[in-house]
Amino acid sequence: MxxxxxxxxxxxxxxxxxxxxxxxxxxxxxxxxxxxxxxxxxxxxxxxxxxxxxxxxxxxxxxxxxSPSAGLLAVADLGAHHARLGLLDLSGTPLVVEERPCEIAEGPEATIDWMAAAFEDLLAAHGPPGVPLRGVGTGIPGPVDPATGRVVAPSRMPGWNNFPVAERLGAHFDLPVLVENDANLMAAGEARSWPKCQTLMVLKAGSGIGCGLIVNGALHRGRGAAGDISHVRVRSDSSVTCSCGHDDCLEAYASGAALMSVLNEQGIEVRRPADVVALVEDGVPEATALVRNAGRLIGEVLTVLVNFINPDAIVVGGSLSSAEPLIASIRAAVYERCLPLATRDLEISATRSGPDAALLGAGSLLLDAVLA
Amino acid sequence: MxxxxxxxxxxxxxxxxxxxxxxxxxxxxxxxxxxxxxxxxxxxxxxxxxxxxxxxxxxxxxxxxxSPSAGLLAVADLGAHHARLGLLDLSGTPLVVEERPCEIAEGPEATIDWMAAAFEDLLAAHGPPGVPLRGVGTGIPGPVDPATGRVVAPSRMPGWNNFPVAERLGAHFDLPVLVENDANLMAAGEARSWPKCQTLMVLKAGSGIGCGLIVNGALHRGRGAAGDISHVRVRSDSSVTCSCGHDDCLEAYASGAALMSVLNEQGIEVRRPADVVALVEDGVPEATALVRNAGRLIGEVLTVLVNFINPDAIVVGGSLSSAEPLIASIRAAVYERCLPLATRDLEISATRSGPDAALLGAGSLLLDAVLA
DNA sequence: CGCCGTATCTTCGATTTCGAAGGAAGTTGG
DNA sequence: CCAACTTCCTTCGAAATCGAAGATACGGCG
Structure with missing residues (x-):
C-alpha cells in the first residue's frame, strides 16, 4: 500500500x-x-x-x-507453557482467539514451526475463503532486538538466546513479520483503548513482571529491553539473589513466580498465577498479604518512573491484574510518594483490553508494516 | 514561515x-x-x-x-542568584553570552521585567542593526506547565507558584515566547551535540539535581515535571527529611546544596557548587569522598531509569559536572547494576555543549515556534 | 414546511511536486 | 592525464495535490 x-x-x-x-x-x-x-x-x-x-x-x-476481505493478520502471544493465537482483520478486530498448550522450553525451532502450523490451522478453520493473509506476528516473553527480530539474552527461555525468530517465522510466510516483547505488545494493544493518553505505562504482572512504555502515542523500544523493571533493587530486610546475579531484584519478591513459591513453601499449593488470584478472591489471608506486599514493592518502583516520565495513565494487565488488592496497593504507593504534579490526573487502573491486549497490539504494530 | x-x-x-x-x-x-x-x-x-x-x-x-540578518533570539537561563543571558542567530549560534547577578527571590514581576530590560540592553549593545528580534525564551529552575507557560509548585522559588511567566514576558515583546524548565532546556541544547543519539538523558548537577529527557530526538515534557529525580528515595543509613516532606530524597544527599552544607559543617567553607569542584581538584579528601558518594547515589537512581528507558547516552552537565569523580562513580554504578542489553553501547559522559547548553536549547526550541 | 446555517463531499482549473534525464563538478584508480 | 564513477544540482514534461466554488444532505427554527 x-x-x-x-x-x-x-x-x-x-x-x-x-x-x-x-x-x-x-x-x-x-x-x-x-x-x-x-x-x-x-x-x-x-x-x-x-x-x-x-x-x-x-x-x-x-x-x-x-473491507472484511481486505486481509487477515495471524498473531500469537507466547507464554512459558501456552500460547494465545488469533486471527484479526486489518482493523484489528479478532475473528477468533484460542489458547493452546505450548512449551517454549522445547526450543525455538520446534516452537516456531508449531506456531506456523497453528496459524495454518486457524486459517483453514476460521479464515473466510478468498481473504489473503497479510502479515504474521508474535510476542515473546523476553527481550527482542527490534532491528533484527532476534531474541537477546532471555532469562527464562533456554536455547533461545540470539535466535533469529523473525527470520524463521518469515520462512513459513512470505509476508511482513513482527516479533516483539510481550509486554511491549500488550502496551501497544492497550494504547488503542486509551486514545486520550499520549504517554502510557503498561505493567504486565504474571509469572514475571514486565512493562511496556508508550511515549507520544508510539511504542518506545529503546534497545529492545526498554520497559524492564524486573531487576530493580527493592528495599528489603532479607536478601534474595536473583537469577540475574544481583540481590533483591523486584522480580524475586513481587512476580507471580515469587508469590507462588512462597505460598507453596507455606503448604498452600498453587500452580499458576491465576491460582493466587483465586486465593485472594477467596479471602485467604496469606495470599492477600503477599499480593499487597507485591503491589507495594511494584508501586515504589513505579514511583521513580512516574516522577521521571509523567505518564497519563498506568495500566495493569497480566494474569495477576484481576487481584484487586494488587492495584490498590500500587495506587497507594504511587499516590503517596510521587510529586503532586505527576499524580494530578494520573489514572491507575486495570486493563481495558483484557487478556487479548498483546494480540491486539501485535495487530496494531503489524498494520504499520503491512501498509508501509 | x-x-x-x-x-x-x-x-x-x-x-x-x-x-x-x-x-x-x-x-x-x-x-x-x-x-x-x-x-x-x-x-x-x-x-x-x-x-x-x-x-x-x-x-x-x-x-x-x-542569513545572519534573518533574525535574532534573546534567551536566558535563570538561576537562584544569577542569570545567563544571550543573543543567538536563527541557527542557534551565540552572538554574545553574559552572566549577570539576579535574585529570583525578589519575585517574578521584578525578575521578568529585569530580564526584559537586560534583553533590550544586549540588543542595543550587540545586535547588528536592522536584524529583527524573532523570539524570546527563558529557563526556570522549577517545573513549568508547558501548556500555559506557568511555574507550577516550585520548591525554591518563593512567590513564583502559578505565576504566568510566559504571559508577563510576552507583554514586553510581541513575539513567540518560550518558558521551560532549565534541565529540559539543557537537554534540548545537549541533544544538538549528540546527533546520533535519539534517546538521551541529561543530568543537571548543580545546587539542585535535575534531569531532562529526549525521546526520539524530541524533548519529553510529560506534565511539566518530567525528568524529576530529586525526590527519589535512596538507600541510606541515616534519615534526612527533605523539603518535599518525604524521607531520604536523593536531593538531600547528592545535590550541590547538600554537599555544601556537609562541608560547611565540617568547617570547610564553600559558597557555590564550583567551590566543591575546586576542592576536589585540589585533592581535598573530604570533598572527593562526598562527591564519590553523591555519584554513587545518583548512579543507583539512574540504574532504574536506564533499564526502563534504554537511552543511547547519559550526559552530565551543571556546575558539578566538571568533577571527574562524580561522573566516574555514576558510570560505575550504572554499568554494575544495569542489564547488559541496556549498557551495551551506552555512553556516559560530561556535557559537550558546556555551560551554555540551556541557552542553546532555548534557541533550538524557540526556532520551532518562530518557524511555525 | 421552507429557509438558514452547517458539515460533507465533488468538480475543475491552477499550482505544486515529482521523477527521469542530463549537465556540472569532484574523486578514484589505472 | 584520462576514463569511470559518484554526488550535486537543474531542467522540463507528467502526475499529484490544492483550494475555491458548488452540489448534496442534514438539523434546527420560526
Whole structure:
C-alpha cells in the first residue's frame, strides 16, 4: 500500500478516522485529494462505504470501514507453557482467539514451526475463503532486538538466546513479520483503548513482571529491553539473589513466580498465577498479604518512573491484574510518594483490553508494516 | 514561515542539513522541489549560499546557511542568584553570552521585567542593526506547565507558584515566547551535540539535581515535571527529611546544596557548587569522598531509569559536572547494576555543549515556534 | 414546511511536486 | 592525464495535490 493511500488506510484501520472529512482533517491532505484516494481504495476493494455516521450539525458523513476481505493478520502471544493465537482483520478486530498448550522450553525451532502450523490451522478453520493473509506476528516473553527480530539474552527461555525468530517465522510466510516483547505488545494493544493518553505505562504482572512504555502515542523500544523493571533493587530486610546475579531484584519478591513459591513453601499449593488470584478472591489471608506486599514493592518502583516520565495513565494487565488488592496497593504507593504534579490526573487502573491486549497490539504494530 | 519552506529552514537552522541534497534526503521532498524552495528562500534573504562543503565522493555540495540578518533570539537561563543571558542567530549560534547577578527571590514581576530590560540592553549593545528580534525564551529552575507557560509548585522559588511567566514576558515583546524548565532546556541544547543519539538523558548537577529527557530526538515534557529525580528515595543509613516532606530524597544527599552544607559543617567553607569542584581538584579528601558518594547515589537512581528507558547516552552537565569523580562513580554504578542489553553501547559522559547548553536549547526550541 | 446555517463531499482549473534525464563538478584508480 | 564513477544540482514534461466554488444532505427554527 503505497504512500498517501497507506496513510489513509492506516487512519481508518487504527480507528482514528471514519469518514472522508475526518481523514482530511487528520491526514492534512485536501478534502478533494482524500476523496480521490478513497475512491481508488474502494475500487480496489480495500475500503467499503457502510451506512452513515452521526451528524455534527450538517450533512452526515458516509462511514468508511476496511473491507472484511481486505486481509487477515495471524498473531500469537507466547507464554512459558501456552500460547494465545488469533486471527484479526486489518482493523484489528479478532475473528477468533484460542489458547493452546505450548512449551517454549522445547526450543525455538520446534516452537516456531508449531506456531506456523497453528496459524495454518486457524486459517483453514476460521479464515473466510478468498481473504489473503497479510502479515504474521508474535510476542515473546523476553527481550527482542527490534532491528533484527532476534531474541537477546532471555532469562527464562533456554536455547533461545540470539535466535533469529523473525527470520524463521518469515520462512513459513512470505509476508511482513513482527516479533516483539510481550509486554511491549500488550502496551501497544492497550494504547488503542486509551486514545486520550499520549504517554502510557503498561505493567504486565504474571509469572514475571514486565512493562511496556508508550511515549507520544508510539511504542518506545529503546534497545529492545526498554520497559524492564524486573531487576530493580527493592528495599528489603532479607536478601534474595536473583537469577540475574544481583540481590533483591523486584522480580524475586513481587512476580507471580515469587508469590507462588512462597505460598507453596507455606503448604498452600498453587500452580499458576491465576491460582493466587483465586486465593485472594477467596479471602485467604496469606495470599492477600503477599499480593499487597507485591503491589507495594511494584508501586515504589513505579514511583521513580512516574516522577521521571509523567505518564497519563498506568495500566495493569497480566494474569495477576484481576487481584484487586494488587492495584490498590500500587495506587497507594504511587499516590503517596510521587510529586503532586505527576499524580494530578494520573489514572491507575486495570486493563481495558483484557487478556487479548498483546494480540491486539501485535495487530496494531503489524498494520504499520503491512501498509508501509 | 509557511509549510514546506519552514520545514527546510528548520532543517538548516537546526544543523541537520547543510546542502540541497541533504535537505532532499531529510525532508522527503524531491530534489527538484528542494531546489525551487531554496531558490525562493535565498531570494527572500533568509538563506545564503556560502562556499562549498566537503565532497562525499562526487561533486561538492554548495553549503547553505541561515542569513545572519534573518533574525535574532534573546534567551536566558535563570538561576537562584544569577542569570545567563544571550543573543543567538536563527541557527542557534551565540552572538554574545553574559552572566549577570539576579535574585529570583525578589519575585517574578521584578525578575521578568529585569530580564526584559537586560534583553533590550544586549540588543542595543550587540545586535547588528536592522536584524529583527524573532523570539524570546527563558529557563526556570522549577517545573513549568508547558501548556500555559506557568511555574507550577516550585520548591525554591518563593512567590513564583502559578505565576504566568510566559504571559508577563510576552507583554514586553510581541513575539513567540518560550518558558521551560532549565534541565529540559539543557537537554534540548545537549541533544544538538549528540546527533546520533535519539534517546538521551541529561543530568543537571548543580545546587539542585535535575534531569531532562529526549525521546526520539524530541524533548519529553510529560506534565511539566518530567525528568524529576530529586525526590527519589535512596538507600541510606541515616534519615534526612527533605523539603518535599518525604524521607531520604536523593536531593538531600547528592545535590550541590547538600554537599555544601556537609562541608560547611565540617568547617570547610564553600559558597557555590564550583567551590566543591575546586576542592576536589585540589585533592581535598573530604570533598572527593562526598562527591564519590553523591555519584554513587545518583548512579543507583539512574540504574532504574536506564533499564526502563534504554537511552543511547547519559550526559552530565551543571556546575558539578566538571568533577571527574562524580561522573566516574555514576558510570560505575550504572554499568554494575544495569542489564547488559541496556549498557551495551551506552555512553556516559560530561556535557559537550558546556555551560551554555540551556541557552542553546532555548534557541533550538524557540526556532520551532518562530518557524511555525 | 421552507429557509438558514452547517458539515460533507465533488468538480475543475491552477499550482505544486515529482521523477527521469542530463549537465556540472569532484574523486578514484589505472 | 584520462576514463569511470559518484554526488550535486537543474531542467522540463507528467502526475499529484490544492483550494475555491458548488452540489448534496442534514438539523434546527420560526
Amino acid at each position: 503505497r504512500g498517501a493511500q497507506g496513510d489513509l488506510l492506516r487512519l481508518v484501520a487504527a480507528g482514528h478516522a471514519e469518514s472522508r472529512a475526518e481523514l482530511a482533517r487528520l491526514s492534512g491532505l485536501a478534502a478533494s485529494s482524500v476523496s480521490l484516494r478513497v475512491e481508488e481504495l474502494i475500487d480496489s476493494g480495500l475500503l467499503v462505504e457502510e451506512g452513515a455516521g452521526t451528524s455534527r450539525g450538517g450533512r452526515r458523513p458516509r462511514r468508511l470501514r476496511l | 509557511r509549510g514546506a519552506q519552514g520545514d527546510l529552514l528548520r532543517l538548516v537552522a537546526a544543523g541537520h542539513a547543510e546542502s540541497r541534497a541533504e535537505l532532499a534526503r531529510l525532508s522527503g521532498l524531491a530534489a527538484s522541489s528542494v531546489s525551487l524552495r531554496v531558490e525562493e528562500l535565498i531570494d527572500s534573504g533568509l538563506l545564503v549560499e556560502e562556499g562549498a562543503g566537503t565532497s562525499r565522493g562526487g561533486r561538492r555540495p554548495r553549503r547553505l546557511r541561515l
